[in-house]
Amino acid sequence: MSKLTTSRRGFIKTGAAGAAALALPAYLRSTAARASGAVNVWTYANFIPDDFKAEFEKETGIQVNIRLVDDQGKQFNLLAAEAPNPTADIVTVAGHRFLQFIDSQLLAPLDTDRLKNWGNINPVYSESDWATINGNKWGAPILSGAEVMAYNTEVVGEDEVKSWDVMFDPKYEGQTAYIIQDMMSVMMLYKGYDGNMIAYMDDPEKAAAIVKEVRDFLIEHKSMVRKFYDSGAEIQQMFVNQDVVLAHAWNGPISRLIMDGFPVDMTIPREGSYGFVYTFNVTNNGPNPDNAYMLLDALLANAEVGAEMTRSSGFISTFKGADQHLTELERKAASFTEEELQGLQFFRAEANEMKYKLVDPAVEEIKAA
The missing domain is CATH 3.40.190.10 (Periplasmic binding protein-like II)
Structure with a gap:
């Protein structure tokens, strides 16, 4: 897969979504003096862009520790084995698997009031019927x-x-x-x-x-x-x-x-x-919930972050306007016709x-x- 790796790096180096373009909003940068510690994320490869991660760590002082997962069932088993005191703060759950995680009390209801940028998610995803269970939101949709x-x-x-x-x-x-x-x-x-x-x-x-x-x-x-x-x-x-x-x-x-x-x-x-829709979910009783919300809000702040998530993963960003930061080829590779949909x-x-x-x-x- 060397060609894939080389090409992906080329996109990141030459594309519009470099480190400067993925800079955090001012209100998040201002928290650097009081933020500390880490946030532990279990997710798939390339779901958190490298440039965004580096900028977030630089501006907030919070270290982002990523543990790669490749299967929903394995992730569930790992999280269940650690309950009720998981090491993960954020996990990546597909929307149709919510009930399994919720019924096992592994996820915390998502407090969208703590996410100033919640409105940047396309409501097709954030307000869909699968996204609300027992009157609560359970995850921030990131990729479809x-x-x-x-x-x-x-x-x-x-x-x-x-x-x-x-x-x-x-x-x-x-x-x-x-x-x-x-x-x-x-x-x-x-x-x-x-x-x-x-x-x-x-x-x-x-x-x-x-x-x-x-x-x-x-x-x-x-x-x-x-x-x-x-x-x-x-x-x-x-x-x-x-x-x-x-x-x-x-x-x-x-x-x-x-x-x-x-x-x-x-x-x-x-x-x-x-x-299906991949979501970032806050774990129940995770060690760093405040840092988890800070990371989620930073991710949602910039449509170009969504575009870079599409570039690196191949999945479709849920962020409003993300497609405007993709090349014609990238849009073609991450979209379907109305007839197909x-x-x-x-x-x-x-x-x-x-x-x-x-x-x-x-x-x-x-x-x-």
Whole structure:
């Protein structure tokens, strides 16, 4: 992945969002004399821009300690193991996973009155129905993503990717890849069902039959798959190495490939797909809550910070005006057409307990088949 790393650094050095552009607002800089200590953040790679981190530490005297995570389940287990006295002040939770963390009392309700820049978040994200649970906000939306169909533009035609059908075309046998658990939800939608399974909460037999149908379908077409993968870096490498030409993927890693000039594009097929929002959440009983709020407010203060978060992660910024600080290529890599967005639904959590009791065993059965 050396080309990706080199290219990313080039963007940071030559782009508009250098350290000066990411400077903190004056009211935050004025707190440096009284601020001290640290803030501990568990997050994904590149979610906090390096230039912003350096400027925040310089101006406030607060050290930002980042622990990288690569999986929501692993993060939950780590946080639960440390409860009720976590070492983390801020964690990164996808909106559709809120209930699991909230029910386990791992997150504190977000006090938006302490965030002067809360209004800088696009209300499509900050005021969406999934963002409020039990009358409280639980996280600051920072980046939005979607599960997409990614394809090598030198091999697969744009007219072929209008439907998820192409993932099962014998023409591309052994040249596709996907994350099985995520693909299960998309395939439910592909077959005309509710991939969130909320519609079947009162009909567990129907839910079980749907999961079985999708499981059997993926087993039947297992020869199409080069590899069931786990991480964004892994699918990037498979495209770069030309191991695959089609994949179900998160848009962030694919967006990074597009920005770096690889012949890859992405779309949301006509049957639709699912979107999600990453949020920064204050932990329950974290060691540095005041510093956590200071960091969150600083992040929200500048649309250019949002643009740099998009550049470095590939996901879509939730900040108002962030797209105005991106190049044409960067905007192309981090956006969808109106037609594509019509098929995008957000993941919901209400039926997760029932859903994953069915889906998790099905995933293992697909792997073993």
